[in-house]
Amino acid sequence: MTNPVNDSSVSGVNSPAKTIPWWNRPVTGDGGLLGELLTKIEKEEVPEATLALRNLQLMDIRVFAKTAEAIDSPKFTDEDFLTFARIKYMLSNGIGDYAELDESIRLLQLAIQAKDSFIAIDQTELRYRGYKQQEFYSFVEHLLKNQENTESFREKVNTKAKEILIQVKTEEGQNAIKAYARHMEKISKHVLGLKLLLLFKTSNLSDYSILRAVADVILGIEMKHIYDVKKLVDVVNGNYDAFEPLKHIIQLPDNRKDVEVYALMIQVISLSHQYETVYVKFEQLMKVLQKWYRNYQVLLQIYQEYPANQYKLPQEFNEPIPGEALYLKYCKCLTDKKTGMVYMDLS
Structure with missing residues (x-):
């Protein structure tokens, strides 16, 4: 039977150096310990297919990053605007005090506009x-x-x-x-126009002029008080006769018909009016970052699968990823420092 230790198919070339005890072998030169060690720890090459995939992802990443950077604006990092952006995120994702209010707010907003x-x-x-x-x-x-x-x-x-x-x-x-x-x-x-028309048609609203009263209340709110819910509650209490008849038309949930809910609604509508143009551009930025993020995830996966301590990486693997700094900036801006919650979802 063949000895597997000495079988060249397993141990490689049957060199005399293999039979010499390690303490008698030279450190360098032919059959030296250093050469054998370097052979064992030599890093692998990244597969060509993986390099091609990385380059393909980077092509898209560069395009999306350039577009995102062109849309980006200092207005997006204004603290008041960021507060509004967080509120919009909570509305669209049904979070906290703003849960279940998104469509009701849009109905009220349309009723006031029209x-x-x-x-x-x-x-x-x-x-x-x-x-x-x-x-x-x-x-x-x-x-x-x-x-x-x-x-x-x-x-x-x-x-x-x-x-x-x-x-x-x-x-x-x-x-x-x-x-x-x-x-x-x-x-x-309007998107909700026909629905709102039917709600008005089938309502028992006797005086449509209350829409003007509600609009006047919202226009009269001072922006310095816009985040003070207690002050907004006082405003609603002083004009409750105008708000209360609209509860069925704007389809408020049964468990969300208290005065504070109206206060939150007029807060959002006031802020929407204040930041309408800026928020449209901000949404465009988020949509571009969403596309960028898909390619970014693939790139990160490649980097995780081929770490520098195991693979011989091309120099470009160490270059900054286009758009990453912008992405990290908004991750930081839209993260609650106390709770750690991120008010941004690019998945």
Whole structure:
């Protein structure tokens, strides 16, 4: 039987040096201990396929990093804006005091933005009560209840309006129908427009002018008090008659109908108005970083699988990753120092 220790297929070349005890072997030179040790610890090369994958990821990373850096602005790191960004994150992720309020806030915000249209629609329905006008109002409500998509809704409303106009004799009545259709079209352009129209149509709201009262309350809030919820609660308490009738229209959850909830809602709406333009750009930055992050994760995985202490790494492995400094900046800005919670999700 072959001795596995001396079998060249296992131990390599059958050199005389292998039979010499280590204490009798030279440190350097042919058969030296140093040469054998270096052979054993020599680092492996990173596979070509892995290098190609890394280069591919870096190509995308460079593009996304350049775009992100072009969008980035000092306004995004303003402390008040960052507080608003954290609130928006809590809203969209249903966290803390802002849980379950996102859609209700958007409905209230739209109601305030389109208040003139809602008031005009209500006044038209109350003032023009002819048979054909009422037929038109009922037709619109039927469309809303059947959850028509926006494009179909506008098309059917305009077609019906033309049909009704022929049968309305007075110029005043015709103008009222035209204006009614225009307001319907305007509101329906919003994402939640049709839903809010139906909620108003089926509500028992007797005075639509409270929308103006709520808008005035929000406009009157001083920005220096915007993060003081207690002061905002006082504001709501002083105008509760304007807020309370809207609770069903804006679909507040049954467990979230207290005064403090309205205070949080007007806080968000005020801040949204204050930072509307800045936040749109900030969202663009986050979307680009989201794309960047996917490639970044692949790159990190490669670096973890091929550490410098085991592999012979090309020099470029030590170069900074484009966009990483920007990413780490926002990780720091959007991390709560007390709780460690990160108000940013790029996954």
